[in-house]
Amino acid sequence: MSQATSTIRPLLRTRQVREFTDEPVSPEAVDAIADAARWSGSSQNKQPWRFIVVRDDERLRALAALGLPSTRSLATAAAAIAIVMPTETDRAISDAFDEARAAERMLVAASMLGLGAGLGWVPSAVRDEFGAMLGLPSDRKVRSVIAIGHPTEAASRPKSPRGEARLPRNQTVFSERWPD
Numbered sequence: 472m473s474q475a476t477s478t479i480r481p482l483l484r485t486r487q488v489r490e491f492t493d494e495p496v497s498p499e500a501v502d503a504i505a506d507a508a509r510w511s512g513s514s515q516n517k518q519p520w521r522f523i524v525v526r527d528d529e530r531l532r533a534l535a536a537l538g539l540p541s542t543r544s545l546a547t548a549a550a551a552i553a554i555v556m557p558t559e560t561d562r563a564i565s566d567a568f569d570e571a572r573a574a575e576r577m578l579v580a581a582s583m584l585g586l587g588a589g590l591g592w593v594p595s596a597v598r599d600e601f602g603a604m605l606g607l608p609s610d611r612k613v614r615s616v617i618a619i620g621h622p623t624e625a626a627s628r629p630k631s632p633r634g635e636a637r638l639p640r641n642q643t644v645f646s647e648r649w650p651d
């Protein structure tokens with residue numbers, strides 16, 4: 472492994488975790504993850520997001536149940552951070568881009584803290600109800616939510632055979648021009 476690859480290893484090690492132990496997560500860790508999100512860059516620095524930290528066990532399980540199977544990582548999470556975005560907007564594409572940047576940062580931050588995190592996509596059919604459970608006004612929605620916790624041993628194991636989790640570099644990264 473090159474020195475460069477080794478330096479960026481926290482990024483390469485960031486994976487989707489969908490099952491967590493009962494071990495609590497410190498408020499400091501959750502705050503740090505939320506800070507990583509709010510410091511994300513956004514189009515024209517609009518910062519269209521707001522974040523709701525959920526730690527209440529009952530609320531976490533209810534949110535999980537609502538969006539199954541997408542939201543299954545919330546079923547065992549110690550905490551979650553919901554990304555609240557504007558509902559109606561002429562900036563739908565850049566908002567989605569901004570949202571994704573914040574989401575990915577939270578996954579990376581959790582991993583760097585020795586935690587696991589998983590992105591849950593709230594299905595559109597239950598999005599209004601999901602928002603209502605978080606007290607959102609009608610001009611706000613939650614489309615993605617980050618579940619956070621200590622990964623179980625099973626969830627920490629590789630999901631694919633070695634070398635198969637991603638397409639190989641020669642099929643995804645090209646030099647100078649599209650390959651013939």
Ligand SMILES: Cc1cc2nc3c(=O)[nH]c(=O)nc-3n(C[C@H](O)[C@H](O)[C@H](O)COP(=O)(O)O)c2cc1C
Pocket residue numbers: 485486487488489540541542543544589590591592593630636
């Ligand atoms: C836009 C988007 C939506 C996703 N939605 C969900 C989801 O609803 N539930 C879930 O468990 N994982 C979801 N994922 C996680 C992907 O399944 C995961 O990133 C992919 O399988 C690679 O996993 P790995 O990094 O652990 O290899 C989503 C990922 C993205 C980028």
